[in-house]
Amino acid sequence: MAHATLTREAVASHKAPDDLWCIIDHKVYDLTDFIDAHPGGSVVLEQVAGTDATTAFYNLHRQEVLSKYADLCIGTIEGEKPEVIEPQPGDLSPVPYAEPLWLRPQFKSPYFKESHHKLRRKVREFVDKYVTPEAQEKEKDGSYISQELIDRMAENDMLAMRLGPGKHLRGKDLLGVVKGEEFDYLHDLVQAQEFVRANARGFQDGNMAGMMISLTAVLQWMPDTPFKQKIVTEVLAGKKKICLAITEAFAGSDVAGLRTTATKSKDGKSYVVRGTKKWITNGMWCDYFVVGCRTEKGFSVLLVERSDAVETKLIKTSYSTAAGTAFVEFNDAVVPAENLLGQEDKGFVVIMSNFNHERFMMACAVIRQSRSVVEECLKWCNQRIVFGKRLIEQPAMRQKLAKMISHVESNQSWLESMAYQMSHMSYAQQSKHLGGPIGLLKSHATRSAHEIADEAVNIFGGRGLTQSGMGRVVEMFHRTYKFDAILGGTEEILADLGVRQAMRQFPKAML
């Protein structure tokens, strides 16, 4: 039926199970053919047949349900206009605290310029249109990212952009809004925070997280040879995939305890890699592995190509298998000597220098995801009616929200200040001065995530434990925030690093 203008009296006459209409937000829905398919059952719909069910609907559903079932809408009530906002791709949320201060029109920022705003809009449009729909689907069924999405990201230089600022961006016009040479760590923060709005933690890592933490090491530490150029070109074009393989069943943060060995051949032309790696993000589909190995006198990092001597098995973790997390076995994999990253026996610096950007990215992500949870809680408290009034009218709920907002706002401010420092330091200066502060920031952000997840589940009740419907964002966050607390260095290791680095810079004179 075409959209019609209808009266409330007309709607009231359609109140039988085989002829059932209702009003939601001034629009009329014909639910006759939907009643048996309704996930909430037919009885509840019969109870509201012919009436205005707006309050009942928003007490139980997200707005997106109405967008998904838009074809059930047959008209609008005469003289009335819908009040609910339907967000369009790229839009900012009007919910207070749903966006960081710099994106709220009434506030100013010393850091963000026009190009950051333009990039934010472009990346959000892309994520809303292409990433979120696929992320939601893959998060559920556990299958891997599509080549189509990888190609689309590659065509738009998004794979390159996600490695952070650097030579690899030279000459590029990023999404038509930022020149590659001008792309700084604040742009980097923007893209990282926009990507996680897809709200699918397993898929988020499945979406090239392995590349983000391993190609950086190739770029930084491999000599400039045609072989290096080939790998970088293939990976940034999305044709080949790469991941970082450091952790083992024997050792995680304790890199010195690793057991995978790389034995050099007598003629010095190759290494033989033997050992296992565990929890390798994207390992299931990668063509290249950046592998931490024991060599004769120390620790070295090698680029190992997939071959018959490399076997990958899927590990099921508490997030979706969309991340392709693997157990990897290198059974005498032969690797040419030119695949060495940095110097032999001096691989520790390769891994350590790579960590700053990885941890910064993780802080960007967990802080943005925490904000999405705060937005969900604010919306829910505003729409949920309990004991005859909205949840937000309960002082206990307002206390929880105040605590959550304060965590997110303070972490975001710290993060922005860190991005500014990074933008004004060389890579070497960053390694020297920012390892500790970035470690402390990530460690604090994941402690905050713990508090936020805990409060959010209590606010949502049973829905905070349910993977579909109103509480799905909260459920996912509560189930997966620990990934950020463990990956890239545990909270304890990073907190300790922060203090140890500070102590190294402590003045020698007595104070």
Ligand code: HEM
């Ligand atoms: C256009 C009209 C409606 C559509 C398209 C719709 C769709 C849905 C969907 C997709 C769900 C699954 C949960 C979710 O994804 O949020 C659901 C659940 C539910 N719906 Fe509806 N619904 C409609 C109207 C209503 C109305 C008017 C009521 C009545 C009061 C109602 C009561 C429920 C209940 C009780 C649940 C279970 C909620 C829960 O477990 O938390 N629905 N509905």
